[in-house]
Amino acid sequence: xxxxxQTLSREAEATRAEANQEALTRLCESQPVxxxxxxxxxxxxxxxxxxxxxxxxxxxxxRYTGGxxxxxxxxxxxxxxxxxxxxxxxxxxxxxxxVSNCHGHGCVGSVAGIYTAxxxxxxxxxETYGNRxxxxxxxxxxxxxxxxxxxxxxxxxxxxxxxxxxxxxxxxAVRRAGGIPLRPIMRRAITMxxxxxxxxxAGTTLFMKELAPHLLELGIGGELDADAVRRxxxxxxxxxxxxxxxxxxxxxxxxxxxxxxxGSSVVTAMTxxxxxxxxxxxxxxDAWFEGPPAVVEAKLFEGFTDEDxxxxxxxxxxxxxxxxxxxxxxxxxxxxxxxxxSPQAMAAMNEEMYEITVGEHTEFKxxxxxxxxTPVGIDLFRVLETGIxxxxxxxxxxxxxxQIGAGILKAPLECFERAAAAYVERA
Amino acid sequence: xxxxxQTLSREAEATRAEANQEALTRLCESQPVxxxxxxxxxxxxxxxxxxxxxxxxxxxxxRYTGGxxxxxxxxxxxxxxxxxxxxxxxxxxxxxxxVSNCHGHGCVGSVAGIYTAxxxxxxxxxETYGNRxxxxxxxxxxxxxxxxxxxxxxxxxxxxxxxxxxxxxxxxAVRRAGGIPLRPIMRRAITMxxxxxxxxxAGTTLFMKELAPHLLELGIGGELDADAVRRxxxxxxxxxxxxxxxxxxxxxxxxxxxxxxxGSSVVTAMTxxxxxxxxxxxxxxDAWFEGPPAVVEAKLFEGFTDEDxxxxxxxxxxxxxxxxxxxxxxxxxxxxxxxxxSPQAMAAMNEEMYEITVGEHTEFKxxxxxxxxTPVGIDLFRVLETGIxxxxxxxxxxxxxxQIGAGILKAPLECFERAAAAYVERA
Numbered sequence: 001x002x003x004x005x006q007t008l009s010r011e012a013e014a015t016r017a018e019a020n021q022e023a024l025t026r027l028c029e030s031q032p033v034x035x036x037x038x039x040x041x042x043x044x045x046x047x048x049x050x051x052x053x054x055x056x057x058x059x060x061x062x063r064y065t066g067g068x069x070x071x072x073x074x075x076x077x078x079x080x081x082x083x084x085x086x087x088x089x090x091x092x093x094x095x096x097x098x099v100s101n102c103h104g105h106g107c108v109g110s111v112a113g114i115y116t117a118x119x120x121x122x123x124x125x126x127e128t129y130g131n132r133x134x135x136x137x138x139x140x141x142x143x144x145x146x147x148x149x150x151x152x153x154x155x156x157x158x159x160x161x162x163x164x165x166x167x168x169x170x171x172x173a174v175r176r177a178g179g180i181p182l183r184p185i186m187r188r189a190i191t192m193x194x195x196x197x198x199x200x201x202a203g204t205t206l207f208m209k210e211l212a213p214h215l216l217e218l219g220i221g222g223e224l225d226a227d228a229v230r231r232x233x234x235x236x237x238x239x240x241x242x243x244x245x246x247x248x249x250x251x252x253x254x255x256x257x258x259x260x261x262x263g264s265s266v267v268t269a270m271t272x273x274x275x276x277x278x279x280x281x282x283x284x285x286d287a288w289f290e291g292p293p294a295v296v297e298a299k300l301f302e303g304f305t306d307e308d309x310x311x312x313x314x315x316x317x318x319x320x321x322x323x324x325x326x327x328x329x330x331x332x333x334x335x336x337x338x339x340x341x342s343p344q345a346m347a348a349m350n351e352e353m354y355e356i357t358v359g360e361h362t363e364f365k366x367x368x369x370x371x372x373x374t375p376v377g378i379d380l381f382r383v384l385e386t387g388i389x390x391x392x393x394x395x396x397x398x399x400x401x402x403q404i405g406a407g408i409l410k411a412p413l414e415c416f417e418r419a420a421a422a423y424v425e426r427a
Numbered sequence: 428x429x430x431x432x433q434t435l436s437r438e439a440e441a442t443r444a445e446a447n448q449e450a451l452t453r454l455c456e457s458q459p460v461x462x463x464x465x466x467x468x469x470x471x472x473x474x475x476x477x478x479x480x481x482x483x484x485x486x487x488x489x490r491y492t493g494g495x496x497x498x499x500x501x502x503x504x505x506x507x508x509x510x511x512x513x514x515x516x517x518x519x520x521x522x523x524x525x526v527s528n529c530h531g532h533g534c535v536g537s538v539a540g541i542y543t544a545x546x547x548x549x550x551x552x553x554e555t556y557g558n559r560x561x562x563x564x565x566x567x568x569x570x571x572x573x574x575x576x577x578x579x580x581x582x583x584x585x586x587x588x589x590x591x592x593x594x595x596x597x598x599x600a601v602r603r604a605g606g607i608p609l610r611p612i613m614r615r616a617i618t619m620x621x622x623x624x625x626x627x628x629a630g631t632t633l634f635m636k637e638l639a640p641h642l643l644e645l646g647i648g649g650e651l652d653a654d655a656v657r658r659x660x661x662x663x664x665x666x667x668x669x670x671x672x673x674x675x676x677x678x679x680x681x682x683x684x685x686x687x688x689x690g691s692s693v694v695t696a697m698t699x700x701x702x703x704x705x706x707x708x709x710x711x712x713d714a715w716f717e718g719p720p721a722v723v724e725a726k727l728f729e730g731f732t733d734e735d736x737x738x739x740x741x742x743x744x745x746x747x748x749x750x751x752x753x754x755x756x757x758x759x760x761x762x763x764x765x766x767x768x769s770p771q772a773m774a775a776m777n778e779e780m781y782e783i784t785v786g787e788h789t790e791f792k793x794x795x796x797x798x799x800x801t802p803v804g805i806d807l808f809r810v811l812e813t814g815i816x817x818x819x820x821x822x823x824x825x826x827x828x829x830q831i832g833a834g835i836l837k838a839p840l841e842c843f844e845r846a847a848a849a850y851v852e853r854a
Contacts, residue, residue, distance in 0.1 A: 193794070219643045220653045230643065
């Protein structure tokens with residue numbers, strides 16, 4: 001590492017510092033606003049009727065294996081592109097169905113991160129910088145969900161409810177609201193025990209509070225089927241993680257605004273596929289720097305062991321790249337019940353993140369740290385100098401599909417080493 | 428103190444321990460449920476059209492002075508019992524208007540705690556023990572409120588809005604819900620940064636979430652004026668302290684269930700009037716044990732100094748008697764922005780409360796303490812043995828009416844000394 005840094009000229013170092021400050025500014029100044037809800041096909045750049053998006057860096061189709069591959073095939077079946085898994089395999093091989101990576105299309109995937117053309121997505125616009133981020137919907141409290149690699153008639157019915165009932169209601173409410181600024185909700189949720197990755201209870205409740213007057217108008221006005229409004233409210237009532245997808249879309253719109261700053265060594269995305277972990281860096285273009293899977297300290301649901309964990313993808317850690325999740329754990333001590341650990345360990349891990357980041361968030365502040373801003377802007381060189389890996393709060397998928405627990409992931413240093421080498425070469 | 432305790436026989440000590448365990452059980456097992464909203468006159472025991480309730484122990488009318496007296500007079504004017512303050516004074520003197528203490532009527536007063544006959548109250552039933560507690564409504568975010576001793580046309584309009592618009596809507600929603608259990612909301616709010624005395628942001632949001640489907644039905648069904656539903660939702664949207672009155676009514680219904688256990692030295696109410704602080708003890712009947720005002724460490728709004736603080740009453744510290752507020756501060760680090768202090772000091776103060784309480788709450792748990800139950804059941808003898816005064820989170824009124832800040836109050840030990848003497852005498 002030191003060797004890498006020593007090879008940078010003084011001038012290059014100054015450029016890097018300046019570029020990283022610019023990345024920090026963009027991360028802090030971004031104003032993500034939920035402006036619409038729409039079909040992926042209608043708004044996601046590059047989406048086609050036969051495209052399936054999944055988590056991870058772009059991979060040749062044969063590198064998708066195990067649960068992530070199954071999730072892609074299930075997506076094809078759900079979308080009506082294939083009759084069954086075998087049919088889907090054939091069409092994948094023939095190129096009739098194409099697979100692409102979420103990040104390449106302005107999206108972020110939760111766990112396997114399956115997007116198909118008909119799925120509704122949140123459209124989040126970064127009002128400061130003009131770019132957009134997308135995320136599809138939380139499927140509900142069942143452990144069996146397509147994004148966790150599970151599929152059956154219940155999963156299918158759930159996805160249809162989201163597309164046909166929930167999304168139109170939320171769309172109408174959002175349009176009536178003239179868009180819903182997400183930053184104030186996120187800032188507030190952090191003072192109410194959320195870190196907005198593995199805990200979104202406050203965010204969801206605050207979002208419902210924003211929607212409530214508009215849902216009421218929809219009920220009074222009678223433009224939409226009253227039962228659809230009722231059922232949508234009931235779904236959100238039960239879904240403490242509902243806001244996660246808004247947090248992810250907001251984080252994507254934010255991180256993308258900080259991407260592409262020449263000379264910046266700030267990480268703008270971290271992603272996970274069945275093939276391993278990968279990161280992207282602001283000043284290093286579209287390249288992804290791969291490594292092995294993350295190391296995890298898991299708290300599993302009863303009946304499961306570490307042997308049952310399978311990596312089927314995940315890029316909700318986009319939240320960590322913008323100063324949330326593991327970088328904001330000391331705001332969310334309630335999380336210990338879900339992902340293990342002690343309040344002391346959570347605070348210590350959170351505090352360590354200040355050592356690998358460029359600055360402190362000017363908007364997202366942690367009450368337990370005396371309202372200190374969250375650590376934000378992961379500098380790949382600081383990671384390598386300190387040997388401190390970014391911590392990530394995450395849900396865990398099982399070998400047989402479905403969620404089997406949660407835990408704290410650490411990003412593998414190999415990704416950062418490769419990125420550093422590329423950085424030095426470019427500089 | 429030791430002398431007091433030493434005079435208790437071994438048998439009396441055993442009785443006390445057992446009685447305190449019973450008090451603890453009742454505090455933990457109480458299940459407060461919001462069952463209705465009604466006019467004070469219709470539901471508050473002993474209420475008459477000419478009664479005005481106020482905070483503090485029962486006092487002869489001449490002992491109400493300054494801001495608290497003015498608040499009582501304003502209450503008379505608001506209720507239409509008097510034309511102006513002079514007229515109200517005359518009627519107070521003649522007995523045409525009577526003043527009584529909230530606690531004597533199943534109510535608890537926020538700050539001056541003015542209740543008049545026409546005011547709506549929350550009716551909270553303790554489903555486990557069958558008793559009821561009442562509290563009137565939060566007046567909104569203005570610093571000028573009747574409960575803070577302020578009165579003008581705006582205050583009056585606000586009170587009328589509550590009585591004529593807000594209360595009927597909430598009543599209808601609560602009835603449609605078949606009652607709203609408050610304990611689950613309270614338990615959850617504590618994991619979302621509330622201590623349910625000086626911070627009620629999560630409680631309010633969660634309560635709105637419970638009401639939302641019923642408000643929607645009211646909108647769809649058209650039984651109530653749609654605009655009333657709209658305005659009620661808008662009021663709650665703006666009122667982060669809305670839930671405080673529910674927390675207080677729930678705490679009152681809980682503390683009263685633990686009152687009247689022969690031999691128990693557990694404090695079942697703490698109250699403040701312009702004449703000073705007072706406590707009530709489970710095993711000591713209806714007696715109040717008075718002392719000087721609380722000591723306060725204040726964080727005042729800009730432009731005010733400690734000289735501006737006036738004690739005009741307050742018994743929202745009923746929340747502290749059931750393990751909330753100051754006894755739950757380590758769940759609400761965000762409070763530092765409102766009432767001052769550091770997270771470390773808040774945690775330390777909260778931790779100290781375990782030294783003066785009989786046990787730990789089985790339902791209300793603090794994430795920062797690894798989900799340890801909140802300290803609950805203040806034992807007056809432990810207070811005296813340790814010299815540790817109960818800490819109370821509280822809002823502060825100014826000399827000229829209105830809220831001027833917030834702070835941390837410490838209950839005066841004199842009250843506990845007097846109670847101990849009475850206890851020993853009775854035993």
